[in-house]
Amino acid sequence: MPPLRSIPRLRLHPLGDTALLAELGTRLDTALNTRAIALATALKKRRDVRQAVAGYASVTVHFDPDLITQEALGAAIKRLAAKRPPMAEPGRLHRIPVTYDGPDLEAVGSALNLSAEKVIEIHSRPIYRVFLVGFVPGWAYLGPLPEELELPRRHVPRTLVPAGSVAIAGRQAGIYPLPTPGGWHLIGRTAVKLFLPDSDPPCLFRAGDRVKFFSTKG
């Protein structure tokens, strides 16, 4: 059994008059994310909650203002957050083949003083956690990216990033599910489809899943 953690420092902020942001913390941290996912799951069972979406370390709670006030819901969130989260099941493991030939691979290497081979080795080493699914359909924020690959986003975002692009920024990794604008560094591509519009849920990854990249070159 893991040690009982102290009650996280919970901060509640209104998002308009029908939603609340409940912040459990401000660090990129697996334990905080596990708590956020557990809190969102518990909140979704309430009749006065329309939807609860876990962020990295927060939950965005959409509620029915005709059934509960922001204050009363805030108090309920605090009570739920103080409870010990249920033991998190290890998420499903996805193995993602990557062709490491991204347009930014060389530049990332130069910026970090690493060879392209080393960048590939470091990127494909960890088992990443899916912290959050969101932004655009099928996008998943993966992390933590090893510190050796930490770089700020590109100064000028690309106006169009091809679907399947494998990318990094900060301590995060991701795969562009759809052709969209994007400011992350593109180091490779995968043929795996992340957005599955005719499935429900319509994406491959769910919050709490685990992801391992491997090079198709072997």
Place this chain on the structure above:
Amino acid sequence: VNHVLRVEEPGLSTTVQDLGRPNAISSGVPPGGAMDRFAHSAANLLVGNGQGAATLECTLSGPHVVAEQSCLVAITGADFDPYVNGKSVATWTGVFLGRGDRLTFAGRRAGARAYIAVAGGIDGTGWLGSLSTNLMAARGGLHGRSLRAGDVIDIAGEPTKPTISGRRLPAHLLPDYGDHTLHAIAGPHFRRLDQEGRRLLFNAVFTVTKDSDRMGYRLDGPRLDTSGDELLSYGLVAGAVQLPSGGQPILLMADHQTAGGYPVVAGVVSASLPIAAQLLPGDKLRFAEVTPEGARQMRAALAAALDSLRKPPSR
């Protein structure tokens, strides 16, 4: 034979919308649905539908349609100057179309989005619990796209009896569409603004730019700067006023990105979103701070207006 309307001209961008798919947010899919939920709901109630039935959302111009069978329709929201067989007809009330009647629009007079409801509700392909069209995913509504000439629209259910045609919504019960003040509550990262930024947010005039669509409106105005560390991404909502590093706010609308990491300095309240939905590029707006109680009263006023349509009409 559920065909009800044949599309002769589609209008600039006309899509099938309902109240959206809130349960898809956790998959990164925008909630979608009608931008102006008040006008959408009113249109439905005027023809005897539940407010969640699908309607046609017409952006900037209306379609030209011919009735394939007699039906009761209602046109609400923006005023695009509607005509039936060349004769001007009223908005915010039920309008009968006989078989072969043609509904046209002469041109935009006010607002950005008009809604057309048909008794029985407009049919479409459901996707993730909603008939709303999502153009990015090409799913929902009519083949996941905007209407085209030649399309035929079906009704989803049994149309209601014609006895309810007397319903109308008087102008004094409508949101004040002419007043471009968006009421808002300070957001999670309001305190990241400096003193001047806090003052400007709730006092300055902002202009809706061309970079505005169902996802959100990029606003032009005084530069607002925030300080502080980068934020971890979190779930976003329609009405959130996001502040990217350039200092120009973005007001998130129905097809908004579901998560992001920019500071949110304000949240426009639900009763002001219909006003926002009717703004066009070039329109000026102002944010006015409102208390939760003020927001509740605004919400109650709109709910009462819609409730008045559920009662049997007086004759």
